[in-house]
Amino acid sequence: MADLTLRCKCGAFEAAFDAPPHILFNCQCHSCVSAVKGIEARPGFAGTSMKCDASEHAGTAVAVFKSNNTAVKTLDGDKIGFMKVGDEGKYARPYCTQCGTMLANVWQPNWCAMNRNALTNADGSPYVPPGPVLNVNCKFAFDPKQCPEPKHSTVTWGILFKFIGLVAGIRCDGSNAEAKALMPEDMSKVEAVPITWVDEKPYGWVISKKK
Numbered sequence: 001m002a003d004l005t006l007r008c009k010c011g012a013f014e015a016a017f018d019a020p021p022h023i024l025f026n027c028q029c030h031s032c033v034s035a036v037k038g039i040e041a042r043p044g045f046a047g048t049s050m051k052c053d054a055s056e057h058a059g060t061a062v063a064v065f066k067s068n069n070t071a072v073k074t075l076d077g078d079k080i081g082f083m084k085v086g087d088e089g090k091y092a093r094p095y096c097t098q099c100g101t102m103l104a105n106v107w108q109p110n111w112c113a114m115n116r117n118a119l120t121n122a123d124g125s126p127y128v129p130p131g132p133v134l135n136v137n138c139k140f141a142f143d144p145k146q147c148p149e150p151k152h153s154t155v156t157w158g159i160l161f162k163f164i165g166l167v168a169g170i171r172c173d174g175s176n177a178e179a180k181a182l183m184p185e186d187m188s189k190v191e192a193v194p195i196t197w198v199d200e201k202p203y204g205w206v207i208s209k210k211k
Helices: 030-040 157-168
Strands: 004-007 013-017 023-027 060-066 070-075 080-085 093-096 104-107 111-115 191-193
Touching: 023 157, 030 060, 030 080, 030 093, 030 191, 060 157, 093 104
Parallel strands: 080 191
Antiparallel strands: 004 013, 013 070, 023 060, 060 111, 080 093, 104 111
């Protein structure tokens, strides 16, 4: 059992996790990188960055959890904002409007992709992944040549199969749906980062055996 906590800098949001992350990765795709940059460029940003390193186009540090291992402890809905990528964006990234911490890359009823940098252990120390974290969707990075090792051009089959299980709700209880403040009621009203690139496929979620 793992006792992990994610808390934004100002305390408006806090969640606890009773199991290690189901999936760990750094996403280098245009969409994820642009969402993080858009949120962290807002005036007064004082939160925990979701960037996986200090480079200009750093990927997002992601830890994915199942809903049945996730418990929201504190949620001030008045301090939750959302960011999507492009006017037709399908994913709204929740962030704290007070300190600026991006809370999650995705929040769905069965699973959530959280800001790994904001995780702490039971003793309050920062969470550290047990080994090297794979950089995924490097084919869709702003500068693919700058993506660090270990890396994959898209995503591995292992990650894909885990996501299929999450989307299908296998061994997930759907309890994240209770945190309604983390899911916007009207996507048309969500702030958008403009799309300034052209991908071969949307958001980089394409499987390839080739690195």
